[in-house]
Amino acid sequence: AQKITQTQPGMFVQEKEAVTLDCTYDTSDPSYGLFWYKQPSSGEMIFLIYQGSYDQQNATEGRYSLNFQKARKSANLVISASQLGDSAMYFCAMREGLGVGGANNLFFGTGTRLTVIP
């Protein structure tokens, strides 16, 4: 079974508007971490935001926020006030287990391509 599901292959948003990118996850481990990465056309993977399974509050980083709904197993990324530079691929990822050591590998969804329209 897929650990991370991103159901939106592509999304469009008007500049300065907010957009939500969907992500659902599947795990039976009570300890896990959820990540969002941005991949611009240049190809590098840029870390955006992190949410731990025990975190009480939704994570925020500047214009990025993570809408974490634990019971629904969803971790949607919200980008406020979209900018042209936000056009990129966005990947949701999950790590099961939160210990410093050990494997606890990172598993990725298939990504959502966001296009910001001027």
Added chain:
Amino acid sequence: NAGVTQTPKFQVLKTGQSMTLQCAQDMNHEYMSWYRQDPGMGLRLIHYSVGAGITDQGEVPNGYNVSRSTTEDFPLRLLSAAPSQTSVYFCASRQRSYGYTFGSGTRLTVV
């Protein structure tokens, strides 16, 4: 600059050739991993290592070998390249529970 360094950035191989993708980090991270990225598939884990001398398989290990003789280096070897290994390869290392650092990627084409 500290980080994860991957070489080469681009490579074209003929079917059956062998090569090694290099990955080095200078952050003293114990955990390192290799991913491949294919269109519509996201990033899939090939191999990983939790420390020098320790490696294990990920989701898609067939056709690839790894070794970890030092904390800094984690090379990925293709013993006999196949067109199905045409992909973009990323190396990543981890600090603490969430601080993953990715290299800039290697774009490999097998003809």
